[in-house]
Amino acid sequence: xxxxxxxxxxxxxxxxxxxxxxxxxxxxxxxxxxxxxxxxxxxxxxxxxxxxxxxxxxxxxxxxxxxxxxxxxxxxxxxxxxxxxxxxxxxxxxxxxxxxxxxxxxxxxxxxxxxxxxxxxxxxxxx
Numbered sequence: 718x719x720x721x722x723x724x725x726x727x728x729x730x731x732x733x734x735x736x737x738x739x740x741x742x743x744x745x746x747x748x749x750x751x752x753x754x755x756x757x758x759x760x761x762x763x764x765x766x767x768x769x770x771x772x773x774x775x776x777x778x779x780x781x782x783x784x785x786x787x788x789x790x791x792x793x794x795x796x797x798x799x800x801x802x803x804x805x806x807x808x809x810x811x812x813x814x815x816x817x818x819x820x821x822x823x824x825x826x827x828x829x830x831x832x833x834x835x836x837x838x839x840x841x842x843x844x
Contacts, residue, residue: 750814751783756807761786784820791821792828 755762765786769779791798798821802808 746814748780749811750787750817751780753802753805753808753811753817754783754786756805757790757801758786784817787817788820788824792824796821796825 751762754765762783765782766779769782787798787801790801794801798813798818802811802813
């Protein structure tokens with residue numbers, strides 16, 4: 718447990734130093750996926766943050782938007798979001814957020830259903 722607390726402290730201090738004054742320590746766990754996006758693709762993370770700031774969107778909207786790129790990454794990696802977190806040195810100590818896991822599962826199921834439907838309709842006989 719001590720290691721998780723120590724890492725949370727490190728991430729929190731880094732976020733504050735980097736200008737993320739909107740992140741408070743008790744809510745840090747709500748931003749793990751945002752941190753993951755920043756670790757995995759800093760360019761996409763910065764662009765997303767910049768877009769939301771320019772449009773005057775609130776932090777909550779930006780936080781929700783951070784899920785989509787991670788779900789896309791998971792799709793490209795066979796939907797194994799745990800493997801993505803475990804393979805990265807700065808993410809391996811974090812739990813995969815439940816919501817991210819749920820979004821990946823839902824998107825995977827949607828893709829399987831849509832693929833099955835399209836395959837079934839292409840093989841129907843013409844009467």
